[in-house]
Amino acid sequence: MAARSLVVGLNAVIVAVTDEAPRLLTVEKAGRDLRVAGADAPALPFGPLDPAGHRTLELGLRGWVREQTGLDLGYAEQLYTFGDRHRDPRERAGGPRMISIAYLALVREGRVSGAGRARWRGFYEFLPWEDSRAGRPALVDSVIAPAVARWVQQPGEAKARRARRERADITFGLRGATFATERVLERYELLYEAGLVPEARRDRTRAGRARGTRLGEPMALDHRRLMATALGRLRGKLKYRPVVFELVPPTFTLLRLQRVVEALAGVKLHKQNFRRLVEKGGLVEGTGVVEPQGVGRPAELFRFRREVLRERRATGVGLGRR
Amino acid sequence: MAARSLVVGLNAVIVAVTDEAPRLLTVEKAGRDLRVAGADAPALPFGPLDPAGHRTLELGLRGWVREQTGLDLGYAEQLYTFGDRHRDPRERAGGPRMISIAYLALVREGRVSGAGRARWRGFYEFLPWEDSRAGRPALVDSVIAPAVARWVQQPGEAKARRARRERADITFGLRGATFATERVLERYELLYEAGLVPEARRDRTRAGRARGTRLGEPMALDHRRLMATALGRLRGKLKYRPVVFELVPPTFTLLRLQRVVEALAGVKLHKQNFRRLVEKGGLVEGTGVVEPQGVGRPAELFRFRREVLRERRATGVGLGRR
DNA sequence: CGGATTATGCTCATCATGAGTATAAATGGA
DNA sequence: TCCATTTATACTCATGATGAGCATAATCCG
Numbered sequence: 230m231a232a233r234s235l236v237v238g239l240n241a242v243i244v245a246v247t248d249e250a251p252r253l254l255t256v257e258k259a260g261r262d263l264r265v266a267g268a269d270a271p272a273l274p275f276g277p278l279d280p281a282g283h284r285t286l287e288l289g290l291r292g293w294v295r296e297q298t299g300l301d302l303g304y305a306e307q308l309y310t311f312g313d314r315h316r317d318p319r320e321r322a323g324g325p326r327m328i329s330i331a332y333l334a335l336v337r338e339g340r341v342s343g344a345g346r347a348r349w350r351g352f353y354e355f356l357p358w359e360d361s362r363a364g365r366p367a368l369v370d371s372v373i374a375p376a377v378a379r380w381v382q383q384p385g386e387a388k389a390r391r392a393r394r395e396r397a398d399i400t401f402g403l404r405g406a407t408f409a410t411e412r413v414l415e416r417y418e419l420l421y422e423a424g425l426v427p428e429a430r431r432d433r434t435r436a437g438r439a440r441g442t443r444l445g446e447p448m449a450l451d452h453r454r455l456m457a458t459a460l461g462r463l464r465g466k467l468k469y470r471p472v473v474f475e476l477v478p479p480t481f482t483l484l485r486l487q488r489v490v491e492a493l494a495g496v497k498l499h500k501q502n503f504r505r506l507v508e509k510g511g512l513v514e515g516t517g518v519v520e521p522q523g524v525g526r527p528a529e530l531f532r533f534r535r536e537v538l539r540e541r542r543a544t545g546v547g548l549g550r551r
Numbered sequence: 552m553a554a555r556s557l558v559v560g561l562n563a564v565i566v567a568v569t570d571e572a573p574r575l576l577t578v579e580k581a582g583r584d585l586r587v588a589g590a591d592a593p594a595l596p597f598g599p600l601d602p603a604g605h606r607t608l609e610l611g612l613r614g615w616v617r618e619q620t621g622l623d624l625g626y627a628e629q630l631y632t633f634g635d636r637h638r639d640p641r642e643r644a645g646g647p648r649m650i651s652i653a654y655l656a657l658v659r660e661g662r663v664s665g666a667g668r669a670r671w672r673g674f675y676e677f678l679p680w681e682d683s684r685a686g687r688p689a690l691v692d693s694v695i696a697p698a699v700a701r702w703v704q705q706p707g708e709a710k711a712r713r714a715r716r717e718r719a720d721i722t723f724g725l726r727g728a729t730f731a732t733e734r735v736l737e738r739y740e741l742l743y744e745a746g747l748v749p750e751a752r753r754d755r756t757r758a759g760r761a762r763g764t765r766l767g768e769p770m771a772l773d774h775r776r777l778m779a780t781a782l783g784r785l786r787g788k789l790k791y792r793p794v795v796f797e798l799v800p801p802t803f804t805l806l807r808l809q810r811v812v813e814a815l816a817g818v819k820l821h822k823q824n825f826r827r828l829v830e831k832g833g834l835v836e837g838t839g840v841v842e843p844q845g846v847g848r849p850a851e852l853f854r855f856r857r858e859v860l861r862e863r864r865a866t867g868v869g870l871g872r873r
Numbered sequence: 874c875g876g877a878t879t880a881t882g883c884t885c886a887t888c889a890t891g892a893g894t895a896t897a898a899a900t901g902g903a
Numbered sequence: 904t905c906c907a908t909t910t911a912t913a914c915t916c917a918t919g920a921t922g923a924g925c926a927t928a929a930t931c932c933g
Contacts, residue, residue, distance in 0.1 A: 280648035286634040312608040326602035525879025526929035847910025848898040
């Protein structure tokens with residue numbers, strides 16, 4: 230049963246950081262449009278492009294987000310366009326071919342409010358293996374490592390096995406390979422191929438839930454893949470663009486800024502060096518004002534220095550050589 | 552007259568480097584599909600997504616490219632999805648809303664052959680201001696700088712004027728701002744807004760040709776914008792991914808490798824430092840074999856070291872602090 | 874007042890990068 | 904044969920960025 234018609238959808242991965250955790254704006258009980266494959270699983274805000282009404286893709290997206298979540302987006306950039314056949318299982322039943330143009334949007338702390346059917350969820354509820362701030366997560370050793378090893382060792386040609394091993398080493402930073410925080414999508418995809426995320430079984434068998442191992446909470450359709458794409462992109466971009474400043478209020482202490490970066494990158498940073506990077510690097514300037522309450526010595530409030538865009542080529546916060 | 556129907560198109564920006572110049576595979580005399588807006592202007596290979604037939608977007612693209620140019624693509628990555636209303640002028644006359652998913656593809660030197668209606672053209676025929684290998688191009692001073700200054704100074708609010716000046720400084724590296732080779736799209740867009748590229752007038756007035764200043768050869772529709780997007784992405788990527796090696800034969804001398812990078816980046820590099828970067832950086836290894844003919848001392852042939860992907864995080868060739 | 878806690882300043886070793894000098898190995902005439 | 908020319912390759916040196924840590928300064932709390 231071949232799909233004939235075609236729908237271009239617009240999806241938004243909307244990110245904020247509050248309480249030292251990266252958050253994602255989800256739509257639960259996704260209307261009739263998503264009541265398949267993951268039943269009541271959380272979904273990303275979504276709406277079809279209106280060929281007659283939406284002047285640009287981005288405007289269409291902003292319109293849908295406003296309608297579904299009550300939020301007026303600030304920073305937004307196009308992420309990726311997803312179009313594999315059957316990414317929406319309804320295609321198998323004659324539904325339209327579903328292309329999704331995904332955007333990454335950043336929301337400033339303080340502007341987070343759950344309006345309408347929307348709800349803020351933690352990124353790492355869905356991708357728990359991506360948070361290494363407290364050291365390598367337990368489930369990497371207990372669940373992922375052995376399962377990935379099985380996947381590597383699966384029967385077949387020795388050459389293919391070597392290729393799988395190489396790939397596993399690089400994506401997860403095993404056996405001496407350097408771990409790269411931004412390979413979020415590659416990690417998700419490997420876990421998917423290894424059958425470790427529920428969506429994999431779901432897509433293959435049309436069965437509802439997966440078996441025992443449940444690695445992070447599932448989302449509707451391929452929305453976890455979109456999330457992973459977004460987090461990977463964001464982590465990469467942090468290093469060479471001043472995107473963090475889209476996530477923090479106009480003034481902030483350096484520690485708060487650092488915590489936001491750490492929350493997104495999923496790793497801890499060296500405090501003094503972070504300060505040096507961001508201050509000597511001309512990314513921020515002090516306001517002279519000091520933050521009121523709080524334990525410990527009071528910290529100065531800083532603001533973003535727009536001029537840095539003129540001066541430097543790579544204006545990120547760097548995550549060390551990660 | 553609102554567009555009702557919707558077509559998802561697949562476009563390919565296919566790049567190769569030969570004779571020290573970056574090339575683009577174009578389709579001239581673009582079939583009935585592009586016989587508008589730029590008449591016989593060169594176009595990128597294009598074909599609509601077949602919702603029933605194409606399993607993935609990339610496979611659809613590869614199919615169209617094979618059909619139109621006879622080329623089997625190797626490396627290809629998704630670039631961007633373009634969907635502004637009226638990017639295809641036929642929409643104004645009731646034609647379908649045209650979304651284009653663009654891909655960047657790299658072709659190895661030696662595999663370039665013009666099959667079918669396809670023809671290899673120089674990148675810098677279309678974007679002449681992007682090649683600074685022989686120093687800043689003459690037309691930057693003679694044409695672009697004065698016109699951009701006019702655009703900056705156009706009447707209106709002082710604040711808006713300051714914003715334009717800032718933007719011009721950053722995109723073109725004026726008045727002390729650092730010039731960033733990878734801002735290709737930003738430069739194109741500024742020239743477009745300033746009315747300096749023929750497409751701008753064409754789109755606005757539906758008139759055929761522009762007036763006096765003709766800054767580079769025009770292409771069909773917004774294809775020059777796609778090119779600019781591709782070149783910018785490629786230049787950026789060169790720095791942190793080993794993409795050059797998709798463009799050169801399996802073995803090469805270091806000078807040839809350097810020339811390829813220079814051709815793409817549009818700038819000259821320091822020879823000894825390039826060698827150090829690429830050799831000590833573990834990107835290449837010598838083969839022991841020496842290249843036969845040629846003037847001067849014969850050079851060793853090198854090959855790409857795949858293992859570098861395990862070892863380093865950023866595996867590009869770096870363009871200095873550019 | 875003393876411990877706990879956070880902010881901020883500074884040092885040091887290492888490594889990457891920009892720039893330039895020096896030498897080696899080929900070619901093609903004079 | 905020898906030398907000017909051309910390209911390849913090896914080193915040096917100054918500078919700047921980065922990882923790691925030590926030291927001191929302000930606060931709060933009891």
